[in-house]
Amino acid sequence: MGRHSAPTKRELRAAAAAAKKAAAAETRAADQAASAANQAVEPQAVDVTESTAVSMTSVSTTDVEVSDEVVETPASDLQASGEPVGVSDGRVATATTDIEPSGEPGDMSDEVVGMPASDVQAPGEPVAPAADAVAPGEPEVAAEPETVTVAAATSHPKSAAVKPARLPRAPLGVQVRRPHTSNSRMARYAAVGIGAAVLGATVGFVNLSKHVDVVIDGKQQSVTTYAADVEGVLTDAGVHPGPNDAVTPSLDSKVTDGGTVSLVKSRDVSVVIDGETTVKSVTAYTTQEAVEQLGLADQDVVSSRSQRLPLTGATIEVATYDDVSVAVDGDRTAVSTAADDVEGALADAGVTLGEHDTVSPGLDEKVTAGMNIKVTRVDQQQVTETRTIAHKKVEKDNPDEYIGIDEVVTDGADGTEKVTFLVSTVDGEQTSKTEESSEVTKEPVDEVTSTGTKEFPAEVNALNWEALGYCESTNNPKAVNQQNHMYFGEYQFSEQTWAGVGGTGNPADAPAEEQLARAKILFMQYGASQWECGSHLYD
Template sequence: MAVAAIAGGTFAFKALDKSVKLVVDGKTQSVSTYASNVEGVLKDANVKVVKRDDLTPKLTAAVADGGTIVLNRARPLAIDIDGVHSKKWVTAYTVEEALSQLGIDGGADVSASRSQRLPLKGASLEVTTPKTVAINVDGQAISVVSTGATVKDVLDAQSISLVEGDFTTPAVDTPVTSGMQVDVTRVRTTTTQEAQPVPYSTSEQPDGTMNKGDKKVVTKGVAGEQVVTYTVTTTNGVVSAKTQVSAQVTVAPVNEVVNVGTKEAPVAAAPAPSGSGAGSSGGGSNAGAIPSSGGLNWPALAQCESSGNPKAVSPAGYMGLYQFDQRTWNANGGSGSPLDASAAQQTAIAQNLYNARGISPWPSCGPKLLS
């Protein structure tokens, strides 16, 4: 009877023994236990549970033979998301699961492998979430989704290179934000050469054989040639600066030399007006002596044009001894009105006109100048 009692007790004891599957942070072990609830099983397995841990089922839940207990222990996670630092507690035991618990986009760029296990003592992660960025480069507008942390990272991912002189707005080290616009500016500096004329200068020298007011070109000026070197800066293909670096004269200019008369012109008495000269206003009076100049017969020309009257005005509006219009008078050195000038002054301006155009301004009377 004693043997039977012992045997019966053994069977009863065996009946209370259970085999429970315990999964801790993804690792499974089998626990043989007489405990009636989850808390007892964990105690038998020497597994402690703290407040932030995730336990299924709860501590007070009953356990049966063949049951399963899942424990995911909490661990601290120092995380940097797009430059924002924070500390989180997660019950995930891999990086992938931690990101999922925190609701971070699956396309985010992470500083560690997603399959890496997280130790109980904690870990640090840097996360860059995908962002939409608009890029203006080389005349094109590009929209990209990037996990680059900085503007440079975004450009590198698109194989957009920068060379010396290029720059971006904002700068390449600027952290990326969603909706950011990046403008790439290309700056190039080249050297170019241009052929340009070299202007000549004009000098005057006195000539005692010529009357005052007379001028004669003795050496005609000729422009030279030079090669001018520039540095040219373009910004996005448009010239933004042009600076001369050097100039090399290849053909020297020939400077112009002009002789200027210094001899006083002789003064001749003006003939009495006949009242029948070309352009005469009629009834004019002699207002002063008419000087001769350079061997030319100015009195004869004046007599023909105006009957020698410095105040003569023709019906067509021509004025003075030599019947100037106002425009011709001004163009040849005259000032004011010819009618206000002396006979000598009018003759000096007529001399200038003759030097420039010969006798052509006086088609009818001009030959008398040469008589």
């Protein structure tokens, strides 16, 4: 078998030119990769563990001679400088250079010639002759032109590790026809160099990316970035800090992979101190943090210190306390209050006002130290009572009866009604009672009396009836005879005599007018002899 000779000067010059082109290609590839990475949100890491391969661009060479020489070339010569050749799906990609005849620059074919992985020779194993090797003394058989394809692993999000796969050694004795043997190996070197350059540039650029945690107002997000400082990281995260926002570390600080950037947005809060309002900017989550930033931690804060602050519209009330006295419901209580007015001070004292209660000073009066506040309980209630309706007395003339004799025809009866009053009290004492409505529950019954209108004879009226009464009872219509208790009234009727002239009941219970009228009737019937003092009628 033939052996390879040392490279000629011409081959060395061609190799140097190819290396220069490879360096230029590497620079262009790095620039293009950087531009693509700046536009990408999540650049993918390079992973050559997958079987995917990208064919390199065609490599041109100028100093190529056409030769039909058939040489015996070990397959190991196809691998340049120990660069790995991708292996996929259990097949080894072999690479050859197809050089155009007539001195034209050769191009790198994208064709991948598959070789079963079983053909790969393990290290240390003896080289077996190929089945199609030319035996000594036999004519050489021209082989098909071999196509060299250099595979560069594409970027893959899983990993940036490069796992090289070695090209299998060709069996000894294999004869390969190379149309242009003088420069074919140089072209292979150039192609492999370019692939290695592009792969190295891509892997190196990807290694510039960083994973940084960005925490905005307590909410964390992970950002993959190529930025060198905090400001660039925030820009890549779509965050633009305001002039009063708190950024940790500072915007010009350098960032490293795995670092953390924190941003707390500023909040405008209205600070009310003893009724005076000012607007302040803070980078705080709660009222407590805000008062500490504002230097008010030692002040009396009315607002809840644990209250979480929104981005806009928050109010923090800070006030000084005043001691006041509150008199209510018969008690006087000392109260320390930060309220602005009397109404607020009463609320701090736990006093609930009724609808009609009065307060002195007024509810809108400003609180001052030592103020005395008086609450007067004014209560108004509706009260319902039952009231009697008195019956009326009605007299009807009876011309058939003598004057002075009246007779009750119908007994009277009182009625009832339900009456509603509005009762007002001040501190428990009633001050007014006003009738609002009434409803009759029982109608009254009138008392009807028949009144005699008949005149006595004039001679009867002319008698001295007053002298008779005085002699009998000293003119006492309720008199009772003290000797025998049998005669009653002013004219000392017995009950039998009384009934005989139309009277009812005890004569002493009858009105004086009726006793006189019935005495006249008795005189007209029996004369003056009915009385021991009858002679006085003529006085």
